Amino acid sequence: AQKITQTQPGMFVQEKEAVTLDCTYDTSDQSYGLFWYKQPSSGEMIFLIYQGSYDEQNATEGRYSLNFQKARKSANLVISASQLGDSAMYFCAMRGQGAQKLVFGQGTRLTINP
Amino acid sequence: DGGITQSPKYLFRKEGQNVTLSCEQNLNHDAMYWYRQDPGQGLRLIYYSQIVNDFQKGDIAEGYSVSREKKESFPLTVTSAQKNPTAFYLCASSLFAGAGANVLTFGAGSRLTVL
Numbered sequence: 001a002q003k004i005t006q007t008q009p010g011m012f013v014q015e016k017e018a019v020t021l022d023c024t025y026d027t028s029d030q031s032y033g034l035f036w037y038k039q040p041s042s043g044e045m046i047f048l049i050y051q052g053s054y055d056e057q058n059a060t061e062g063r064y065s066l067n068f069q070k071a072r073k074s075a076n077l078v079i080s081a082s083q084l085g086d087s088a089m090y091f092c093a094m095r096g097q098g099a100q101k102l103v104f105g106q107g108t109r110l111t112i113n114p
Numbered sequence: 115d116g117g118i119t120q121s122p123k124y125l126f127r128k129e130g131q132n133v134t135l136s137c138e139q140n141l142n143h144d145a146m147y148w149y150r151q152d153p154g155q156g157l158r159l160i161y162y163s164q165i166v167n168d169f170q171k172g173d174i175a176e177g178y179s180v181s182r183e184k185k186e187s188f189p190l191t192v193t194s195a196q197k198n199p200t201a202f203y204l205c206a207s208s209l210f211a212g213a214g215a216n217v218l219t220f221g222a223g224s225r226l227t228v229l
Contacts, residue, residue, distance in 0.1 A: 045220035104156035
């Protein structure tokens with residue numbers, strides 16, 4: 001079974017600062033995938049970034065990067081140069097080997113202050 | 115533009131009534147999913163379908179039913195057997211069912227409130 005833990009219920013950051021959202025996971029699978037989604041107040045889940053367990057490089061997508069530390073089972077999301085529009089809920093999720101579903105963490109509410 | 119349409123956006127139900135939430139996708143995706151989200155919590159899987167006329171229970175299927183008669187459509191019925199149905203319901207789809215970088219695309223959600 002897979003489990004995702006996000007220990008930061010809420011974070012407050014000044015605009016233009018970088019922010020790191022924590023995510024740890026638990027799995028016995030050798031092959032798995034890690035995802036980050038953003039949920040604005042409108043409710044829709046927006047895919048941000050993906051990291052495969054065998055990927056040697058940390059994934060990057062524009063201002064988003066994933067700090068993947070396999071030995072620590074950690075997959076933190078880093079947002080550089082935060083913007084007011086980054087204020088939202090952020091969810092870490094994983095899919096285990098051969099699994100059909102994504103397992104989600106409880107989320108972190110990020111607020112960007114001007 | 116391709117995407118997922120969920121309707122209605124808001125729904126109110128009296129206790130004892132069944133309600134059906136609609137989910138339609140025009141992405142030509144094989145797999146579709148229903149998730150439930152409660153305040154302050156992550157998403158939990160209700161049902162998923164890999165192909166037409168086939169679906170599997172997720173982690174919290176009790177009190178829910180689904181059908182997959184068409185590739186584009188995956189409606190969810192919340193039955194009177196669901197003890198605490200007030201929640202935000204999200205439909206998703208993916209190109210195929212399975213592992214790897216198989217990204218889920220989500221709809222805008224339906225918020226169900228039981229009066």
